[in-house]
Structure formats: structure tokens, C-alpha cells
Amino acid sequence: MQEQTCTKGIEVRICAEPAYLSVVRCAVRQAAKLAGLDEKGVDSVTLAIDEALTNVIRHSYGGPCTKPIIVRICQQQLPEGPAVEFIVRDYGKTVDPAKICSRNLDDVRPGGLGVHIIKSVMDIVEYIPQQDGQGMLLRMAKYLEAATETTASNKNS
Amino acid sequence: MAREQKNDGDGAIKNIRRESQAVILELQGDIDLHRSVGVRGALLEVLHEKPSRVVVNMTAVDFMDSSGLATLVEALQVSRRQKTKLALVGLGARVRSIFEISRLDNIFTICETESEALS
Numbered sequence: 001m002q003e004q005t006c007t008k009g010i011e012v013r014i015c016a017e018p019a020y021l022s023v024v025r026c027a028v029r030q031a032a033k034l035a036g037l038d039e040k041g042v043d044s045v046t047l048a049i050d051e052a053l054t055n056v057i058r059h060s061y062g063g064p065c066t067k068p069i070i071v072r073i074c075q076q077q078l079p080e081g082p083a084v085e086f087i088v089r090d091y092g093k094t095v096d097p098a099k100i101c102s103r104n105l106d107d108v109r110p111g112g113l114g115v116h117i118i119k120s121v122m123d124i125v126e127y128i129p130q131q132d133g134q135g136m137l138l139r140m141a142k143y144l145e146a147a148t149e150t151t152a153s154n155k156n157s
Numbered sequence: 158m159a160r161e162q163k164n165d166g167d168g169a170i171k172n173i174r175r176e177s178q179a180v181i182l183e184l185q186g187d188i189d190l191h192r193s194v195g196v197r198g199a200l201l202e203v204l205h206e207k208p209s210r211v212v213v214n215m216t217a218v219d220f221m222d223s224s225g226l227a228t229l230v231e232a233l234q235v236s237r238r239q240k241t242k243l244a245l246v247g248l249g250a251r252v253r254s255i256f257e258i259s260r261l262d263n264i265f266t267i268c269e270t271e272s273e274a275l276s
Contacts, residue, residue: 018191025187025220043251050222054190105260109234110227113259117223120258 006085008035009074015066016057016090024071025050028086031073035084036144045084045142048121051114052088052138060092060136067091076141083123083141091135097127167192170199171217178209179275185217188225197228204235211236212274216247221255233265242266244274 012027014020028049032042049071056069072087102119103112119125124141169192171185180203188196203211213229215221229245236243244266248256256262268274 018189021189021191022187025189043254046220047222047255050189050220054222054224057190108230108261108264110231111223113223113226117255117258 006072006074006076009072009085011070011072013068013070014053016061016069016092017064017066018054018057021050021053024053028071028073032084032142035073035075036082037084037142041142041144044121045086048118048140049086049088051117052086052140055114056088056090056092056136060090060095062092078124078141078143080123080143082144084144086122086138086140086142088138088140089130089135094129094133094135095127097129100127167195169193169196173199173203175208176275179212180206180208180210181212181214181271183214183217187220188218188228189220189222190224193224193228196225197231200228200232201235204232204239204241207239208241210242210244210275212244212246212268212271214246214271215249215252218247218249218252221252223255223259226255226259226261229265230261244268246271246274 010027010031012024014024025046028046029042032045037045053069053071057064061067068091070089074085076083076085100115102116105116118140121142122140123143124139126139128137128139130137169184169186169188171183173183174181182199182203184196186192200213233243246268248267253262256265266274
């Protein structure tokens with residue numbers, strides 16, 4: 001796991017079993033609330049993290065297994081402002097980030113929406129291949145002010 | 158009106174009701190990668206009966222991700238092929254948002270109430 005300064009946050013480690021997704025969603029929801037995201041922001045980041053974990057189980061590990069997924073949620077002061085940062089670390093396939101993309105939304109068929117949802121919700125999305133083929137690290141962040149402004153703008157529209 | 162209780166999908170299927178030529182499938186809780194498998198099975202089983210109409214009531218669904226969405230898209234494709242009308246009912250704001258993000262809110266027939274979906 002890439003070491004970063006995280007003074008306020010939590011780390012959750014699960015095995016790559018779909019039954020544990022609900023556990024992570026609970027943790028994300030509470031941590032995002034504590035970090036200051038509003039209800040809409042909490043809902044959207046919870047969805048995005050669920051999608052990230054689903055992609056790890058399906059694509060990085062090729063299906064449910066006992067290998068670990070680590071999720072870290074931290075309050076961070078980024079150069080652009082205060083944010084909640086989410087790290088999802090897996091030890092599955094190492095993939096070229098350029099090849100991680102969503103399907104064309106006009107092509108209506110089951111699946112292929114996870115990356116689109118993550119990128120729609122988060123302000124920062126970075127797929128970082130780990131050295132020696134040791135899986136991937138997905139770094140995501142949601143700015144607190146942007147989340148509040150977006151919600152206010154939606155309420156007013 | 159026939160009524161039967163189902164416990165498929167790790168509890169994601171709250172109830173399945175049959176009214177005339179329609180089947181109403183009530184979902185509940187979180188529909189994610191874990192529970193969408195059971196929902197898919199129940200939906201395909203219902204569609205296999207080739208009713209004239211299938212209504213998926215999602216009033217009691219708290220959360221749905223793209224796995225659940227994929228299940229509904231597959232059901233929609235099957236329903237169109239066999240000319241069964243498929244409608245979704247009772248989408249809360251949290252569930253509706255994933256349809257909007259994925260631009261699928263205009264692909265499905267989404268109704269406010271069961272009676273609207275059955276009319």
C-alpha cells in the first residue's frame with residue numbers, strides 16, 4: 001500500500017467476496033459523512049467506491065476469491081482545496097491505465113458502466129499500476145466545496 | 158390475485174405477485190454484485206412465463222449499483238424480444254441517480270405507482 005499522510009480517516013480490508021461490499025459501503029458512508037460531504041455527496045461516493053470494488057472483484061481478480069482489497073478513506077487538504085480521498089488497492093492484474101475505460105453509453109447493453117460512474121462522481125480518478133505486477137492502486141478524491149456547490153446547484157435548478 | 162413469497166437473491170426478492178396477465182416483482186434492500194445474481198434469476202424466470210407485462214417495484218430498494226442496472230438492462234432486452242412490457246416503479250432519489258448517471262432513465266419505462274405501470 002502506498003504510504004501517504006492520513007491523519008483523519010479509516011482503512012478497511014476485505015476479501016474479494018461480493019458479500020462484503022455492503023460492509024465497505026457502510027464504512028464509506030459514515031466516513032464520508034464525518035468528512036463533511038452532504039447527503040447527495042455521500043450517496044454518490046458510496047456508489048463510486050462500490051463500483052471500484054466490483055471492478056476489482058470482476059476484472060482484477062477474475063471473480064470472487066479470498067485475496068485482499070484494501071480501502072482507505074482520508075480527509076485531505078489537496079492543493080485545490082479540502083477533499084475526501086479514497087484509495088482502493090488490489091493485488092490482482094496490473095493493467096495499463098489507458099486501457100481502463102467505459103463503454104459507449106449509447107450502446108445499451110448490460111455491464112461496462114462502472115468506470116463511467118466512478119469518473120462521473122469523483123473529481124480525481126487515477127489508476128496507478130503497482131511495481132512488480134503487484135496489482136493496482138486506484139486513487140479517487142471528491143472536493144468538499146465542489147460537492148456542496150453541486151448539490152446546491154441541483155436543488156436550485 | 159395470486160400472491161407468493163420468495164426469498165431468492167439473499168432476500169432481494171421481497172415478493173412476486175400475479176395480477177391477470179401481469180407479474181409484479183417487488184425488490185428490497187441493496188441490489189449489488191452479491192444480490193443481483195438472485196434478482197437476475199427471478200426476473201428471467203418471470204419473463205420465461207411470457208406475461209404481457211412485468212412490473213419491477215423498487216420502492217423498498219435502498220441502493221443499487223451497475224450490477225443491478227445490468228440485470229435490469231438484460232431483462233429489458235429479453236422483454237423487448239418477446240414483446241413483454243417492462244416497467245420500473247418506486248425509484249427513490251438514490252436509485253434514480255444511477256439511471257441518470259448512466260443515461261438509462263430514458264431507456265426504461267419508469268412509473269411513480271404500480272397502478273400507473275399496470276394501466
